[in-house]
Amino acid sequence: MNEEKNLSTDNSPHSPTTTESEVIGEINIAPEIIATLAGITTMRISGITGMAGIPSASLGTIMGKREINKGVKVEIKDKSIGLEISVVVDIDTILIDVARHVQHEVKKVIEMKTGMTINKVDINIREVSYKEKEENPGS
Numbered sequence: 001m002n003e004e005k006n007l008s009t010d011n012s013p014h015s016p017t018t019t020e021s022e023v024i025g026e027i028n029i030a031p032e033i034i035a036t037l038a039g040i041t042t043m044r045i046s047g048i049t050g051m052a053g054i055p056s057a058s059l060g061t062i063m064g065k066r067e068i069n070k071g072v073k074v075e076i077k078d079k080s081i082g083l084e085i086s087v088v089v090d091i092d093t094i095l096i097d098v099a100r101h102v103q104h105e106v107k108k109v110i111e112m113k114t115g116m117t118i119n120k121v122d123i124n125i126r127e128v129s130y131k132e133k134e135e136n137p138g139s
Helices: 002-008 016-021 031-043 095-114
Strands: 048-051 072-077 080-090 117-129
Touching: 031 048, 031 072, 031 080, 031 095, 048 117, 080 095, 095 117
Parallel strands: 080 117
Antiparallel strands: 048 080, 072 080
């Protein structure tokens, strides 16, 4: 048993925890990747029916390319991230609850996947969607 304990506390240079925490160079994550993570995470939230474009359209939008990160603005300063996410929300939901859920999930996912700190997640509800009731043809 003591032998197992000694092995688990081995701090030799070949120990996985030493090599994983060893800094051997910079790791940079493009803002577009962070925007994509935020967009995908947002679209998975119940009550979100779409992303609303940022008012100034990008070339990709003009060219007809569908962008998952449409509606996400990213600011990175000193390994800290600020996000502005514009969404379309189902009118039958509690809008503020959906927006808060987006904030918490996006913060959690991006911090976990990037190791960076989220200092703000602003949510702009730009549109609401609703299902039109189908008329009964037998009436």
